Amino acid sequence: MTTVTQEPKADVSAVGNPADTLTIIDNRTGKHYEVPIEDDTIRATELRKIRTDKGGLGLMTYDPAYMATASCRSAITFLDGDEGILEYRGYRIEQLAEKSTYLEVAYLLIHGHLPSAPQLEEWTDQITHHTFVHENIKEFMHGFRYDAHPMGMLLASVGALSTFYPEAHAIKDRSCATYRSFASSRRCRRSRRSPTGTAGGCRTCTPTTISHTPATSSR
DSSP states (O other): OOEEESSSSOOOGGGSOGGGEEEEEETTTTEEEEEEOBTTBOOHHHHTTOOSSTTSOOOOOOOGGGSSOOOOBOSSEEEETTTTEEEETTEEHHHHHHHOOHHHHHHHHHHSSOOOHHHHHHHHHHHHHHTSOOHHHHHHHHTSOTTOOHHHHHHHHHHHHGGGOGGGGOTTOTTSHHHHHHGGGSSOOBOEEOTTSOEEOOSSSSOSSOOSOOSSOOO
8 A cells, every 4th residue: 555644754654665655755745655566567546645635636647548547467468569569378370370270279278288289179160169159149240231340240149148158257256167267367466568669578478489389280
């Protein structure tokens, strides 16, 4: 929690190691604020505590185009536009494109690692089973106006598919398969953006090179 003090020197005992905090002095009031630093970022909501009166909204950040704002933590993607780097789970996109299939990459994104041959076989069977379109969905799509825009039809149809998988929203239910599928992606560092607007992320969650032979032949 952020510690606010009227003293000339801020009390940092409540926020842990002083080296992991940012000291802000509000010259309007003379107050000192200690803001925790995590993964080279601070929470914008901490600035809301800096205010001139109790009923005020506090400071807000103004950052057009997200030039210096982190919006999420990601264990899946690392992106550095300046260097031309795109990684999924620590694997360079060029390597995945050359050595892995579409379904292998899909497995990687969800489970955090490339599948073995038995895992890929089971995964392919599961995907194949779910590629069959329910007759009700076909009827739903036939209900669109004859000249409806394809993107609008796609958005509506994907939304309608959620009614056939009501358990899909239970991503926090440990007894649900959906939870187990995405549990591996919950532990990660915060993604951040450089001053040029390119996104950054965690390089420590996964290796940076493909260290095994993919389960299927190259495309």
